[in-house]
Amino acid sequence: MTLTEKIKDPEKEKRKIKSDKKMRDLMTAYYIEAKTPKEQTGKKIAWITSGGPVEPLQVMDIIPVYPENYGAMIGASKMGVELCEKAEQMGYSSDLCSYARADIACATVNGGPIGGLPEPDMLICCNNICGTVLKWYEVQARYYKVPLFILDTPICHTEYNPDMKRYVTTQIQEYIDFLEKICGKRFDYDRMTEVGKLSIQGQRLWQEILDTTMNRPAPMTCFDAFFHLAMIVTLRGTKTAVDFYESLLAEMKERIAQGIGMLPQEKYRLVWDNLPVWYRLRWLSNKFASHSACLVADTYTSGWCSSMQYLDENDFLGSLAEMYTRIFLNTGTDIMADNIVKMVEKYEADGVVFHSNRSCKPYSLGQYDIQRIIQEKIGIPTLMIEADMSDERNFSESQIETRIDAFIEMLK
Amino acid sequence: MERIGIFKQIVSNPYEYARNWKEKTGGKVIGNFCSYTPEEVITAAGALPFRILGSGATISKANAFLQAYSCSLVRGALEDSLEGRLNFLDGTVFPHTCDSIQRLSDIWRMNTNYAFHADLIMPVKLDTESAEQYMTSVIRKFRKDLETGFGIRINDEMLQKAIQTSNQVRASLAKLYEIRKNSPEKIKSSELHAVFKASMVMDRNQLADALRELITFIENQKVAKKPDSKRIVLTGGLCSMPDIYDVIESSNGAVVWDDFCTGSRYFEGRIIEEGDLEKNIAQRYINRIVCPAKHSGIYARGNYLLEKIRENHADGVIFVFLKFCDPHSFDYPYMKEMLEKEGIPSMLFEIEEQASSGGQLQTRCEAFMEML
Numbered sequence: 090m091t092l093t094e095k096i097k098d099p100e101k102e103k104r105k106i107k108s109d110k111k112m113r114d115l116m117t118a119y120y121i122e123a124k125t126p127k128e129q130t131g132k133k134i135a136w137i138t139s140g141g142p143v144e145p146l147q148v149m150d151i152i153p154v155y156p157e158n159y160g161a162m163i164g165a166s167k168m169g170v171e172l173c174e175k176a177e178q179m180g181y182s183s184d185l186c187s188y189a190r191a192d193i194a195c196a197t198v199n200g201g202p203i204g205g206l207p208e209p210d211m212l213i214c215c216n217n218i219c220g221t222v223l224k225w226y227e228v229q230a231r232y233y234k235v236p237l238f239i240l241d242t243p244i245c246h247t248e249y250n251p252d253m254k255r256y257v258t259t260q261i262q263e264y265i266d267f268l269e270k271i272c273g274k275r276f277d278y279d280r281m282t283e284v285g286k287l288s289i290q291g292q293r294l295w296q297e298i299l300d301t302t303m304n305r306p307a308p309m310t311c312f313d314a315f316f317h318l319a320m321i322v323t324l325r326g327t328k329t330a331v332d333f334y335e336s337l338l339a340e341m342k343e344r345i346a347q348g349i350g351m352l353p354q355e356k357y358r359l360v361w362d363n364l365p366v367w368y369r370l371r372w373l374s375n376k377f378a379s380h381s382a383c384l385v386a387d388t389y390t391s392g393w394c395s396s397m398q399y400l401d402e403n404d405f406l407g408s409l410a411e412m413y414t415r416i417f418l419n420t421g422t423d424i425m426a427d428n429i430v431k432m433v434e435k436y437e438a439d440g441v442v443f444h445s446n447r448s449c450k451p452y453s454l455g456q457y458d459i460q461r462i463i464q465e466k467i468g469i470p471t472l473m474i475e476a477d478m479s480d481e482r483n484f485s486e487s488q489i490e491t492r493i494d495a496f497i498e499m500l501k
Numbered sequence: 502m503e504r505i506g507i508f509k510q511i512v513s514n515p516y517e518y519a520r521n522w523k524e525k526t527g528g529k530v531i532g533n534f535c536s537y538t539p540e541e542v543i544t545a546a547g548a549l550p551f552r553i554l555g556s557g558a559t560i561s562k563a564n565a566f567l568q569a570y571s572c573s574l575v576r577g578a579l580e581d582s583l584e585g586r587l588n589f590l591d592g593t594v595f596p597h598t599c600d601s602i603q604r605l606s607d608i609w610r611m612n613t614n615y616a617f618h619a620d621l622i623m624p625v626k627l628d629t630e631s632a633e634q635y636m637t638s639v640i641r642k643f644r645k646d647l648e649t650g651f652g653i654r655i656n657d658e659m660l661q662k663a664i665q666t667s668n669q670v671r672a673s674l675a676k677l678y679e680i681r682k683n684s685p686e687k688i689k690s691s692e693l694h695a696v697f698k699a700s701m702v703m704d705r706n707q708l709a710d711a712l713r714e715l716i717t718f719i720e721n722q723k724v725a726k727k728p729d730s731k732r733i734v735l736t737g738g739l740c741s742m743p744d745i746y747d748v749i750e751s752s753n754g755a756v757v758w759d760d761f762c763t764g765s766r767y768f769e770g771r772i773i774e775e776g777d778l779e780k781n782i783a784q785r786y787i788n789r790i791v792c793p794a795k796h797s798g799i800y801a802r803g804n805y806l807l808e809k810i811r812e813n814h815a816d817g818v819i820f821v822f823l824k825f826c827d828p829h830s831f832d833y834p835y836m837k838e839m840l841e842k843e844g845i846p847s848m849l850f851e852i853e854e855q856a857s858s859g860g861q862l863q864t865r866c867e868a869f870m871e872m873l
């Protein structure tokens with residue numbers, strides 16, 4: 090190790106988010122518990138989709154595990170291509186979602202990040218994010234031979250109607266019955282109230298953290314949000330998440346007070362749409378930073394509090410159906426466009442970067458319309474990047490670099 | 502064959518048929534995308550249910566609305582619409598199936614100008630009681646929406662009559678499958694497919710009569726028995742694709758069954774004609790074999806396939822679906838594995854664009870038949 094490497098650049102150090110380490114430790118602890126043999130923890134494991142209602146699992150002391158979060162880890166550790174290719178050898182088309190492909194392949198090999206996910210005792214699939222998860226969880230239900238519960242949340246193109254409400258509400262009860270049967274114990278409704286409160290608190294804090302970037306300079310970017318998101322996804326409804334987000338929020342406020350921005354210089358403020366490109370986070374973040382362009386907000390990480398307005402704090406269980414059905418990805422393209430327009434206004438953004446993500450059709454199809462709507466309504470420049478969140482084979486660096494450079498020219 | 506001629510003619514230009522129908526009857530034409538569209542309700546409203554399969558024309562305008570990674574049905578349908586080829590439509594119905602159709606519905610609603618637009622958000626799982634109830638409520642709402650949309654009233658008698666007609670049509674189509682299975686020389690699969698494609702756009706009352714006549718005719722004709730050929734079951738989605746039937750038949754294969762929504766799934770299941778009619782329509786969907794975008798247990802489609810292979814003494818299976826089709830692509834590996842366990846050979850044909858696939862299919866098909 091050379092001397093220069095040991096001496097840290099104080100400017101850079103100052104801008105580092107101190108809570109990053111805490112976050113890493115907490116996630117490690119979470120995965121260690123999940124991977125501890127069940128005989129020791131006495132807890133069952135449920136695999137659940139990222140948009141699924143995790144709170145009832147917390148009530149039942151079931152450890153929730155997220156294959157999508159794992160898909161992100163696979164992407165970030167650049168194992169996506171290898172695993173996707175393995176899935177293709179198994180007969181899965183290369184046009185399928187790369188999270189699904191990677192996870193399906195990973196289950197059959199001894200490996201992957203953290204040595205693979207702990208085996209599930211049950212699968213909980215909520216289709217409020219896509220139809221892919223239904224097929225994906227069917228595959229895993231056949232592979233692991235464990236019970237599969239499907240929470241079917243009708244898409245709200247233009248409305249959430251009483252029929253939908255009745256249907257999903259009934260299913261929430263079916264969900265609880267399913268858990269009671271598997272665990273062989275009663276569902277504790279008092280505990281549900283507590284977990285519900287923690288979930289709402291966590292979501293509020295997360296939104297507050299995301300909102301700190303309204304400040305100029307922004308104390309963090311969406312690349313930091315991508316990292317800190319794992320907490321609201323995996324530990325929603327726990328005190329751990331609430332405590333951690335409280336400290337993260339405090340840190341952000343402190344940075345604002347001291348005028349610390351994430352970028353040395355913040356000339357342009359941008360909004361990101363769609364999932365991150367996990368295997369190129371660093372590259373993209375540096376690329377934008379080199380132009381003094383700060384990605385202040387994104388539609389993805391805010392997705393986990395996108396339907397908070399439908400939650401009733403005093404009747405968490407009763408409002409669960411609506412809150413999980415009306416998340417932004419389960420609505421019409423025009424509603425999604427409105428959401429971005431509002432974000433641009435709220436965060437005073439100068440442009441929008443769209444990730445046209447081959448893996449994710451419900452998120453990506455319709456983006457061309459959203460692009461047009463933004464141009465009509467606010468007339469700011471937009472950029473479309475063609476890529477994939479975990480399958481690196483769909484990323485063309487030189488092409489994307491040229492497009493980003495040209496886009497920044499338009500912002501000038 | 503003369504009796505098949507009328508069907509073939511419609512298939513050669515379904516858009517023109519709809520336009521003429523409209524001119525003659527003054528009725529409304531309602532486009533739809535899938536076999537989960539309760540056609541009976543549309544027929545009861547005096548309108549023509551018109552299944553949109555895309556004309557297969559080159560995509561240009563649709564490229565500004567849909568990424569290249571969406572299937573050719575979705576892109577082709579939008580292209581036709583943007584080009585004005587579907588301007589005879591008075592409305593469109595999108596039953597919720599796959600993610601691509603879901604977004605197509607939004608794009609369609611925002612960029613086209615038909616008077617009526619309905620999203621039928623059917624349940625995705627079909628194996629629970631609450632799903633069945635919900636499905637019933639979706640169909641009831643659809644009936645009301647049609648009533649308000651077109652300022653009409655659909656009474657029970659009208660709906661009942663439409664259900665009777667569609668039951669007759671289904672019985673006839675099932676009969677045709679039966680005839681082909683027992684005496685393949687009497688009707689070619691490519692002809693049968695033309696009948697199906699026409700059935701999904703034709704005036705249903707006229708269709709019921711035309712099918713009856715066709716069956717009488719076929720049953721009475723004397724044709725020499727054909728030499729034995731390889732018996733094939735098709736599985737997948739025939740949303741829009743080249744004529745694979747000619748290819749299979751010219752490679753000495755005979756299609757004996759399929760699980761297409763433009764094939765067996767279109768006629769399977771009878772709707773009870775009395776009582777709660779919407780509930781009865783829902784029940785048919787619940788009992789019928791699912792489309793891969795729906796759930797009814799984790800082995801439903803695989804088991805169905807094996808059952809049909811046995812019933813029809815098939816020699817092999819051809820999987821055929823469109824590139825970028827998620828639901829079918831996800832089901833393929835496990836279904837293929839189930840076949841392998843039973844020692845049933847299969848091949849997969851993934852179709853990219855309608856036009857360019859013909860030659861390739863021919864070569865691969867011939868090789869597959871040789872292997873059988």
Ligand code: SF4
Pocket residue numbers: 157186187188189218219220221222364448449450451452
């Ligand atoms: S990336 Fe998209 S398609 Fe894949 S699981 Fe997530 S929401 Fe579904």
Ligand code: SF4
Pocket residue numbers: 572573574575598599600601602738740794823825826827828829
């Ligand atoms: S072919 Fe597949 S992807 Fe295309 S519309 Fe049909 S189900 Fe959807």
